[in-house]
Amino acid sequence: MISLHLKNQLKKLRVIVSLVRYYRKKRNTVSYRQWLKKESSHISENKLVDSKYLFCIFCNLDSFSNLQIKLFINSLKAQTYNYWQCIIFTSEFSSGKLPFIFKQINSDGRFLLCEPGKQPIDYISEFSSDSYLMCVRSPYVCANRMLSACNNELSTENDIQIVYFDDDLIDLKNRRSNPDFKPDWNLDLLLNQNYIGQSVFFSKKLFNSESKCSNLNLLFSWPILLNISEQLDKSNCLHITSVLGHEIRENKEHSSSIIDSLKSSLLSYFSKLDAEFEIDVQNETARLYWNIAEEPLVSLIIPTYNGYEITxxxxxxxxxxxxxxxxxxxxxxxxxxxxxxxxxxxxxxKHKKVTVLRYPHPFNYSAINNFAVKYAKGSVIGLINNDVEVINGEWLEEMVSHVIRKDIGCVGAKLYYPNNTIQHAGVIIGLGGCAGHSHKFYARASSGFKNRLQVVQNYSAVTAACLLVRKNVFEEAGGLNEKDLTVAFNDVDFCLKVESLGYRNLWTPYAELYHHESISRGFDTTPEKRARADKELAYMQSKWHTLDYKDPAYNKNLTIHHEDFSIGRN
Incomplete structure (x- = not known):
């Protein structure tokens, strides 16, 4: 029984730990208002490289109020780049706004009102091949350097098919909040959520007569992104990590015709996948249930030293x-x-599903798992810690449904501490000088940063406390590094090797387990253990350059000192 004195000491220790975390975070993070102030002091008006690209903005004003129309039109007029055109679409829903729209345009020839019955696709042939197209259907304001930044960035790249950028919310009093610092190209996140939104320009080349997009309604970015996703990779997707657009969320209601059109486009795409699906059209999210045609045998490898209770x-x-x-x-x-x-x-x-192997050598996590893989009968390998505890029955089915996809490498699970806070929701390279866990200590019920705790997505790495990978991929990557990484970071190193082979690593929130972390092995507290940990950290920093690694699943505007997606002083 714990004495009252010990309870009080533990309570004081928890308070001290909380205070240390708070002040560390305060030193290394900033509020969005502070970030904006710092950012504005750094923005110098870049000299225009050349007016090389025509930017065309298609805009449906159905959901705009008169004030929002004025703000949008004025934000285009204020652009520091002048080679653009805006084609405005209206319907019976917004026809009463036409006199006001004409007044705001004020004979500016760069604005064009769509002819009755015409759709955006009808205008595309009029643009040159080096044009870029944007679709706006929700109240929006453009930063005055939006087009110049896109032009300048595009001028340094080749064969860019889409260019997208970060955005935030703005109210009618010009107060900004809730920045959306987006990851780079993330295919599985896109399949489950329109994380790019409407702050994106598409190359006109994507809309030729043979394109999958030639019959799509260009006012919806998600169906377009989904339909071209198979022909895109990180090399032809340009992500500008600057806040260049501002969403106005005073009224998010759309006409029923807009919702029906979007739903139709999404159903048309998802019905072609080898998966069942559920779609939330209003919030532009989806849940995919990938089909498992033949259930592969999964070999779950669990190393242990003693630990009767937890094992x-x-x-x-x-x-x-x-x-x-x-x-x-x-x-x-x-x-x-x-x-x-x-x-x-x-x-x-004696259990028909269990085989006990003996590894009578010094502890080496990598070597133990490599040893066990040789005895695995399954075509899928599961690396499992002996201190996890399954929560939901579909955990393994969910992970298998992803790992059998030919373009997927490692698959990770959503792990909780026993107090129902997040222990693992994907690994971000570069945090803390090497790697850290996404959303650590968030509440179990939290949706996370921009809903990312609720949707399947790609991460550079996932923890081997619960990791699935096809056996042939494990062998192709050379297994775990038992020479340089005997205890720590071997899972991160392995995932990065798998990624370098061209596979996408993936994390799913639909496989849930508790992780009673480091109960069996303990922590690195002795001088010998600390020396080993320092050596393994140095190896990762040398091999993968984790001190200056720009993780595509993260954003340079977020902190590298914490695992909570807070804004950094980077």
Whole structure:
């Protein structure tokens, strides 16, 4: 029983830890207002490289109020780049606004009102091949350097098919908030959420007569992005990490015709995938259930040293809670000497789904898993810690449905601490000098930064506390590094090797487990352990340049000192 004195000491320690975290965060992060002030002092009006590209903005004003129309039109007139055109579409829903629109345009020839019955696609043939097109259907204001920044960035790149940028919210009093610092090209995030939004320009070349986009309504960016996603990769997607657009969210209601048209476009795309799906049209999110034609055997590798209670808890939860049944467990005993644990391992050997392997060598996490893979019968390998506990029955089915996709490498799960805060929701390279866990310590029910705790997406790495990968991919990547990374960062290193082979690593929030972290192995507190940890950190910094790594799943405007997506002083 814990004494009252010890309880009070633990309470004081928790308070001290919370204060240390608070002041560390305060020193390394800023509010958005502070960030804007700093950013504005750094923005010098870049000299225009050349007026090389024509930017055309298609705009449907149905959901705009008169004041929002005025703000939008004035923001275009204020552009520091003049080679642009805006084609305005109206319907019966907004026809009463025409006199006001004409007044705001004030004979500016760069604005064109769409002829009755015409759609954006009808105008595309009139533009040169080096034009870029933007679709605006929700109240929006352009930063005055939006077009000049796009032009200048495009002038330094080749074969760019889309260019998108960060944005924020602005109210009718010009107060800005809620910045959307977006990741670079993230295909699986795009499949599940329109994270790019309407702050995107498309190359006119995407809309030739043979294009998948030739029959799409150009007022919706998500269907266009989805339909061209197969022909895009990071090399022809340009992400500008500057806030160049401002969404006005005073009224987000759209006419039923707009919603119906968007839904039709999305259904047309998703119905072609090998997956069941649910779509939230209003919020532009989706949940995909990828089909598993043939259930592969999954070999779940669980290393352990003693740890009877936690190992039993982990294995029992896998055996009793998993809906997916085609798996085997390879329990790797690494020099256990506890009689109770050894007794339990002997009993486990009689279970038809469990094989106990003996690894009688010094602890080396990488070597233990490489050793066990040789005995795995499955075409899918699962690296599982002995201190996890399954929460939802579909965890394994969900992970398998992704790992069998030919372009996917490693698949990670959503892990919680026992107090129901986030322990792992994907790994971001560069945090803390090497790598850190996305959204660490967020509440279990939280939607995360821009809903990213709720949707499937790509990350550079995922933790091997619960990681699935096809066996052939594991072998292609050369397994875990048992020479340089015996304990830490071997999973991050492995994921980066897999990514370098051309696969996308993926994290899903629909596979949920508790992770009673470091219970079995303990923490790096002895001088020997600290020396080993420092050596492994140095290896990662040397091999992967993690000190200046720009993780595509993150954004340079976010802090590299914390794992909570706060704005950084970077």
């Amino acid at each position: 039993k808890q982990a294995i029992d939860s896998i055996l009793n809670k998993s809906n997916y049944s085609n798996f085997e467990i390879l329990l790797v005993d690494n020099n256990s000497d506890c009689a109770k644990s050894l007794n339990y391992f002997d009993k486990l050997e």
